[in-house]
């Protein structure tokens with residue numbers, strides 16, 4: 001390894017050790033790892049080809065990958081070898097890996113889930129390919145200016161992305177607009193605009209390199225690179241117009257994660273990558289198979305939400321227009337290939353494209369959608385429509401074009417059946433299945449929490465890395481003082497690491513003995529960061545009012561970005577920062593309460609925050625969080641959850657035991673009922689002197705004396721339009737927080753609860769989730785050539 005690193009430094013970067021930067025060393029290390037990775041990747045790719053295996057194609061607008069160098073080294077089992085080689089060269093592995101920028105090609109849960117799924121598919125040796133977009137700019141960089149979020153373009157591609165392999169030989173024409181002519185019984189699409197989709201491949205290597213899959217991300221190139229005539233005329237903009245138009249398609253990730261934008265460019269992004277992916281998988285199929293009608297036996301196509309739902313009409317277009325198949329047969333064949341995962345019930349997140357826009361960008365596909373609608377209406381006259389009041393409803397299209405539809409937690413799936421797809425569920429009662437989300441323990445325990453990972457492996461061996469159910473063998477240790485000591489010792493190491501980081505980056509000193517209470521996720525009203533900051537203020541007030549009480553010191557940690565156009569979410573961010581400034585400067589509570597909100601929360605920051613957490617905030621309004629996956633990561637790393645009966649919290653509580661979960665709040669049914677009670681918010685506020693006091697303090701500008709009226713709107717909204725029932729759950733939330741305070745005062749009992757959480761997380765591995773998809777939806781299995789882990 002050492003020689004390889006030096007060779008890459010010299011011949012790859014043209015540098016000698018004495019004059020190399022951290023960037024150079026990282027590139028040299030990455031190249032040395034990449035060489036070793038390729039020796040696992042190529043044989044897998046070849047084996048899948050020669051065996052004509054059925055493949056999974058995971059289509060997603062987002063892959064929230066984070067950093068890759070540690071993942072690669074870890075999955076290849078080369079971390080210690082790399083660390084030793086660098087040490088011999090007077091370099092620090094931990095410093096070098098931190099130099100890699102995050103691949104932030106996603107907004108939040110949906111994107112990260114796709115990344116965890118890719119890791120599990122490779123570790124389970126299931127032949128698969130992820131398809132997405134190679135955004136030039138990923139999710140924006142967040143900074144705070146006077147407590148307010150400001151966004152800056154993300155620039156991960158400004159330096160060499162060492163893990164991708166450009167595939168200029170893999171290119172497809174992607175057409176937009178224009179018109180369709182029908183003659184000699186066939187449709188002929190005459191596009192108005194054409195761009196080229198070109199592939200960039202990133203290998204996804206499973207544990208111990210047993211198998212390797214590919215993440216294929218598409219970039220756009222102009223058909224006509226450069227218009228020399230315009231250039232010679234001095235019209236330089238015109239000269240590169242086609243190029244900039246093409247590049248615009250993949251320029252940036254849309255930063256909205258709950259509200260559909262309805263922007264034409266977003267629709268073009270969705271069609272661009274979906275069309276390239278469908279054309280690519282058909283080309284691959286036809287290299288090994290003669291009859292297109294066998295496609296469903298060789299390709300399981302999964303739609304990660306409705307964003308790639310155009311895949312149905314696109315597949316039908318190719319089967320009918322290019323392969324001459326009859327429409328009805330094409331619809332049936334496409335349905336056998338497609339599965340659709342729903343990730344949200346929020347009405348504003350369900351994509352509905354205006355028919356005029358859809359038809360202008362995709363005239364042939366609109367025709368096909370009408371055919372699909374007619375075919376389904378013929379069979380089910382009272383079925384909900386795809387084409388509804390001038391919109392193309394992508395949820396209905398995805399549902400009708402899929403042979404299986406799944407929700408992402410048991411509660412969510414039941415709500416999908418009862419609400420958003422109730423009518424379609426009645427027509428197709430066996431189509432909806434549940435596949436509760438999961439996370440990869442390779443990244444979210446083994447790599448991000450070496451202290452705890454080592455303790456677990458020393459105790460029960462390392463089988464848990466590919467078989468997370470083995471963690472249950474730790475349950476027996478909940479009565480073992482020495483083990484509990486060691487378990488909390490690992491937590492302590494992580495809390496000190498975080499305290500040093502916060503001190504270095506924010507100049508705030510944290511007490512590692514305090515309870516680290518963490519809420520990290522996208523900022524959204526339904527996730528109720530507002531209720532958390534209200535509780536923080538109430539606690540602060542009580543600490544000031546009763547300084548002699550035996551308070552449990554707390555550190556409130558927030559992390560998360562708001563969609564740039566989401567005004568209320570941005571107000572909540574500002575309030576948290578204003579409150580933090582006042583509380584952190586308060587001498588009366590300086591040893592009891594700190595509020596920390598580091599800017600630019602991302603995957604890498606989560607890997608530092610989660611191992612250091614004592615308390616995990618999963619406090620969404622019941623019925624709103626489809627699943628959550630952060631909740632699983634916290635529990636796996638020995639944090640206790642304070643949460644509502646929402647999403648996967650329900651199943652986590654089932655697995656860890658009711659006594660090891662701080663439950664509070666209205667249930668999903670009760671939420672629906674309470675909303676029917678007029679003035680429910682004012683009634684709740686009226687019944688809570690503590691809440692009244694908190695709201696009064698904010699309203700009077702206690703946290704923004706220079707701008708007292710700053711939060712009049714926000715507080716007014718709570719009184720008159722508290723849609724997410726912050727007011728109704730506040731008191732039980734506050735009381736439950738106090739229960740957590742009491743519990744934290746008994747370290748041995750807390751340790752028993754914490755390790756029981758870790759020991760009970762086997763079910764929440766994305767390996768189990770993928771096995772569920774493979775059995776219920778894809779009918780695929782691990783590649784026979786690869787021995788069990």
Ligand SMILES: CCc1ccc([C@H](C)CC(=O)N[C@@H]2O[C@H](CO)[C@@H](O)[C@H](O)[C@H]2O)cc1
Nearest residue numbers: 109110257259260343349408625626627628
């Ligand atoms: C069209 C704009 C848009 C973009 C992304 C989305 C995603 C579906 C939002 C999302 O990330 N949903 C989250 O998905 C996770 C993975 O299943 C769940 O764990 C979260 O509960 C859910 O909010 C909706 C709408």
